[in-house]
Amino acid sequence: MRVHIIGTGLLGASLGLALSAQGHQVSLEDTSPTAQQLAADLGAGQVGAPEHPDIVVVATPPDVAARVIAAALGDFPNATVTDVASVKTRLLEAVRELVTGTQLDRYIGCHPMAGREKSGAIAAQSDLFTARPWVICSDEDTPADRLGEVIAMAEDTGASVLHLDPRIHDAAVAKVSHVPQIVSSLVASQLRHAPLEEISLAGQGLRDVTRIAASDPGLWTQILTGNAEEVRSVLVALRTELDEVIGALELGPGSTGLLAKAIALGNEGHDRIPGKHGQPPTTYAVVTILVPDTPGMLARLFKDIGDLGVNVEDFRMDHASGRKLGMVDVSVVPAIQQELEIGLLSKGWQIPESAIEKEGTA
Amino acid sequence: MRVHIIGTGLLGASLGLALSAQGHQVSLEDTSPTAQQLAADLGAGQVGAPEHPDIVVVATPPDVAARVIAAALGDFPNATVTDVASVKTRLLEAVRELVTGTQLDRYIGCHPMAGREKSGAIAAQSDLFTARPWVICSDEDTPADRLGEVIAMAEDTGASVLHLDPRIHDAAVAKVSHVPQIVSSLVASQLRHAPLEEISLAGQGLRDVTRIAASDPGLWTQILTGNAEEVRSVLVALRTELDEVIGALELGPGSTGLLAKAIALGNEGHDRIPGKHGQPPTTYAVVTILVPDTPGMLARLFKDIGDLGVNVEDFRMDHASGRKLGMVDVSVVPAIQQELEIGLLSKGWQIPESAIEKEGTA
Numbered sequence: 001m002r003v004h005i006i007g008t009g010l011l012g013a014s015l016g017l018a019l020s021a022q023g024h025q026v027s028l029e030d031t032s033p034t035a036q037q038l039a040a041d042l043g044a045g046q047v048g049a050p051e052h053p054d055i056v057v058v059a060t061p062p063d064v065a066a067r068v069i070a071a072a073l074g075d076f077p078n079a080t081v082t083d084v085a086s087v088k089t090r091l092l093e094a095v096r097e098l099v100t101g102t103q104l105d106r107y108i109g110c111h112p113m114a115g116r117e118k119s120g121a122i123a124a125q126s127d128l129f130t131a132r133p134w135v136i137c138s139d140e141d142t143p144a145d146r147l148g149e150v151i152a153m154a155e156d157t158g159a160s161v162l163h164l165d166p167r168i169h170d171a172a173v174a175k176v177s178h179v180p181q182i183v184s185s186l187v188a189s190q191l192r193h194a195p196l197e198e199i200s201l202a203g204q205g206l207r208d209v210t211r212i213a214a215s216d217p218g219l220w221t222q223i224l225t226g227n228a229e230e231v232r233s234v235l236v237a238l239r240t241e242l243d244e245v246i247g248a249l250e251l252g253p254g255s256t257g258l259l260a261k262a263i264a265l266g267n268e269g270h271d272r273i274p275g276k277h278g279q280p281p282t283t284y285a286v287v288t289i290l291v292p293d294t295p296g297m298l299a300r301l302f303k304d305i306g307d308l309g310v311n312v313e314d315f316r317m318d319h320a321s322g323r324k325l326g327m328v329d330v331s332v333v334p335a336i337q338q339e340l341e342i343g344l345l346s347k348g349w350q351i352p353e354s355a356i357e358k359e360g361t362a
Numbered sequence: 363m364r365v366h367i368i369g370t371g372l373l374g375a376s377l378g379l380a381l382s383a384q385g386h387q388v389s390l391e392d393t394s395p396t397a398q399q400l401a402a403d404l405g406a407g408q409v410g411a412p413e414h415p416d417i418v419v420v421a422t423p424p425d426v427a428a429r430v431i432a433a434a435l436g437d438f439p440n441a442t443v444t445d446v447a448s449v450k451t452r453l454l455e456a457v458r459e460l461v462t463g464t465q466l467d468r469y470i471g472c473h474p475m476a477g478r479e480k481s482g483a484i485a486a487q488s489d490l491f492t493a494r495p496w497v498i499c500s501d502e503d504t505p506a507d508r509l510g511e512v513i514a515m516a517e518d519t520g521a522s523v524l525h526l527d528p529r530i531h532d533a534a535v536a537k538v539s540h541v542p543q544i545v546s547s548l549v550a551s552q553l554r555h556a557p558l559e560e561i562s563l564a565g566q567g568l569r570d571v572t573r574i575a576a577s578d579p580g581l582w583t584q585i586l587t588g589n590a591e592e593v594r595s596v597l598v599a600l601r602t603e604l605d606e607v608i609g610a611l612e613l614g615p616g617s618t619g620l621l622a623k624a625i626a627l628g629n630e631g632h633d634r635i636p637g638k639h640g641q642p643p644t645t646y647a648v649v650t651i652l653v654p655d656t657p658g659m660l661a662r663l664f665k666d667i668g669d670l671g672v673n674v675e676d677f678r679m680d681h682a683s684g685r686k687l688g689m690v691d692v693s694v695v696p697a698i699q700q701e702l703e704i705g706l707l708s709k710g711w712q713i714p715e716s717a718i719e720k721e722g723t724a
Contacts, residue, residue, distance in 0.1 A: 133562070169563075175553060176560070176561065176563050176564045176568045177565065177568065179549060180567055183549050184567075186607075186628065187628075188630075189624070189630070189631045190596050191632075192630050192631045194533075194537050194634070198530060199538065199636060200636060201475065201497070203539065205539060205546075206539065208570040208573050209546050209574065210628075211567075213629065214633075217621075217625035217629065220625045221618045222618075225611075225615065225618055238549070239605070239608065241548050241551060242548055246601065249586065249593055250594060256583045259579075260582075262544065263577065263579035265550075266548065266549075266550040267550075267577075268551070269551045269553035269572070269575065274558075274564060295672065297668075298667070298677070299664040299666075303661045303664065305661055311656070312660050315677070317677055317678075327492075
């Protein structure tokens with residue numbers, strides 16, 4: 001396929017690298033000649049527009065995307081035009097105002113859910129889209145052959161294609177991405193003036209909740225303003241529940257029911273989040289192993305696990321406070337938990353929560 | 363030491379297991395004869411109170427702790443009395459109302475920061491306190507020899523002892539533990555009615571923010587009511603910032619400054635959270651490696667890292683959506699990042715973000 005990419009920042013340049021690696025003929029265009037040349041030098045494609053590209057990908061900043069999409073539909077009258085913007089409804093409305101009639105049938109909005117803290121072509125990577133969701137927002141008017149082209153391109157980057165209505169997409173990213181970002185930032189913000197002796201009690205719970213609070217303010221301001229309505233509506237619902245919790249804490253002893261409800265509703269929502277690889281939620285068995293913090297110990301652990309023929313579904317290191325000792329949680333399918341525990345205990349590992357060890361003690 | 367433990371739930375029974383393993387003489391007492399016998403059967407100690415224990419540990423539910431502490435100070439007139447409750451100020455006030463004069467000098471409040479989702483003696487483990495902070499709230503009236511006994515006992519469980527004023531302790535756990543718990547629950551709660559196709563876009567950010575939303579409502583209701591004032595005060599500050607964000611989202615384009623500020627304040631707070639092992643914040647270099655999701659691959663990876671003599675500071679598996687391929691983030695001290703990348707690339711690993719690989723491509 002001949003793919004023309006307009007905008008050679010992180011996403012555009014990464015897409016060029018990924019598609020070039022798959023043998024596609026990629027051309028590049030950017031308002032900045034320097035950015036355009038850098039992307040080409042990195043191997044993302046050739047500078048300049050071909051006469052008849054099959055697909056034009058608009059990978060500009062969101063605030064100019066609608067105008068560039070409309071121009072591309074005019075400039076390349078046979079091409080399928082797509083984009084990579086992270087908010088879809090507002091963009092589609094803006095494009096509709098700028099183009100007329102059947103031209104719109106050639107536009108298929110996309111959102112590859114990939115990104116980095118860094119930006120620009122210099123941060124591009126051919127694997128950026130690997131194993132990430134690539135949302136395609138098509139409708140009944142979308143010609144099947146054009147949709148097929150976009151799907152083929154997305155899959156050639158290694159992404160997993162998902163089809164969603166633009167409104168559902170925007171509501172989804174508000175809940176699963178934009179609101180968690182804001183709330184993580186708000187929790188971290190409360191630590192700004194806490195004395196260091198208070199913060200020294202931080203554990204893994206706080207670290208998990210605030211990890212994404214390290215994100216870039218500039219990028220997130222664009223994303224949040226682009227999806228303001230959906231994000232606001234989720235935040236308002238969250239604030240109502242927050243007000244109930246604050247009210248319950250003021251009430252004193254009689255309010256335990258309200259507090260229990262708030263935590264229980266969180267349990268309910270938590271249980272709906274799918275497991276690894278987008279599969280439905282799975283309850284894995286977790287085996288916790290004590291690991292001395294010295295070079296080679298993790299290697300030994302994972303070698304021993306590998307020797308047992310056990311596939312690790314997930315793992316996590318729990319940070320210890322003040323001691324050179326870590327706890328590693330290894331998630332496995334429940335059927336092999338006992339086998340793993342017996343195997344690791346026999347190899348001398350400490351498994352404090354081991355069901356087998358407890359039976360032995362009793 | 364002769365240690366008498368009153369209350370044989372998760373914490374009391376775990377403490378008994380830990381201290382028995384260190385050769386201390388542990389006795390157990392619980393209002394439930396079944397719970398008391400179970401803890402003894404598991405090896406946590408002997409049923410019944412000795413005549414002259416050195417230390418009495420009150421490990422009852424928080425709502426009866428003050429009464430039991432006061433009774434223990436009377437029943438064991440030579441013993442040092444301590445407890446494990448997770449909120450200290452209110453408990454200390456309640457104990458002060460119940461006991462008189464120098465009796466209070468024998469009480470030293472503690473909070474070992476350990477716990478599990480499960481409860482009861484059946485979930486006890488001798489390593490529960492290993493590498494966890496154990497907060498001791500003593501003051502200038504605390505006799506040095508009694509304080510020394512409590513420190514020795516705490517250290518014998520493998521915990522890391524910290525000395526904090528009760529008010530500072532309560533303010534600290536509100537910020538680093540109680541508020542993150544509530545907010546995580548509130549974010550997860552917003553997913554209760556989201557269609558599964560929306561939730562399928564969930565990524566690692568959401569998973570991190572909502573991990574602790576799986577916690578037990580009953581336990582957390584007790585903790586939150588016990589620290590209601592401190593938790594409320596942090597939540598009110600957080601709500602003020604949340605209101606600013608919601609207001610900014612209503613304002614539209616002119617509001618980007620407010621949104622950028624909210625994310626930037628989160629950056630600032632995030633940067634104050636200490637690194638691994640309670641050390642001051644350190645910025646580790648993160649190397650991301652693509653790992654096929656087949657048995658033995660993690661073993662191979664960590665063996666290769668170990669063979670390079672590299673110490674892993676932290677690691678994390680990023681869940682892929684719809685594909686059998688994982689991304690493993692390995693954190694190392696910045697000085698050895700390049701060495702690790704060269705080593706792993708030479709062993710055939712894919713490192714999409716490798717600075718070295720990019721130089722090679724350019």
